[in-house]
Amino acid sequence: MVKILKDIKKKIKNKIREHVTTEELMANGMKVGKDFFRGKNTELDDTFCWLIEIGDNVTLAPSVIVLAHDASMRCTLGYTKVGMVKIGNRVFVGASSIILPGVTIGDNVIIGAGSVVTKNIPSNSVYGGNPAKKISDLETYLSKHKDSNKTIFDEKNTFKGKLTLEEKHRIRCILEQEGISYSR
Known part of the structure; x- marks a missing residue:
């Protein structure tokens, strides 16, 4: 077998x-x-x-x-x-x-x-x-996102940044309000 x-x-x-x-x-x-x-x-x-x-x-x-x-x-x-x-x-x-x-x-x-x-x-x-x-x-697409007043997160706010539970919760709250945000 x-x-x-x-x-x-x-x-x-x-x-x-x-x-x-x-x-x-x-x-x-x-x-x-x-x-x-x-x-x-x-x-x-x-x-x-x-x-x-x-x-x-x-x-x-x-x-x-x-x-x-x-x-x-x-x-x-x-x-x-x-x-x-x-x-x-x-x-x-x-x-x-x-x-x-x-x-x-x-x-x-x-x-x-x-x-x-x-x-x-x-x-x-x-x-x-x-x-x-x-x-x-491309120019229209980029200007639409460039002029946004949404939050921009740094790399420290990603998985690579080893976030605490509190930091993850804070980001989730921002995204619940804004829908979409950005990350560097």
Whole structure:
């Protein structure tokens, strides 16, 4: 019985793909600029990684998926669609978003959490949704939040700051009054 369980675990492990590091992807041809942040569980297409280009100051939040191929036709047509993915400079891609093959994202772009990017996104814009659609130009979006009179918390007011129960309670009270606030 123990041997059967070990064999089953081995078969399952062989079917689960291991996480590939950014450094390994770069060694295989993916281009990445400086100050790149890859959130936890973010997957970059390791099969066609040399077709992915990421600019400077880019953040891919947790669980983002960037695909340079689409194998949906493989079982019926016998081949896979392949396309380059280019992500410009100063781009933020929200958690659990998906970027599909053949997409170019311009500079100074924010993509909302959970978005599915199926088409090119121009510079200086904010997109979100499934499929991703324009929400605003970047300047309008930033000025709306910049001129807010909401509380701005410092990093000491985050999990990294090792907050006391009283400090957590104080922050919760502020958020109950303001709805949304900000953190540095």
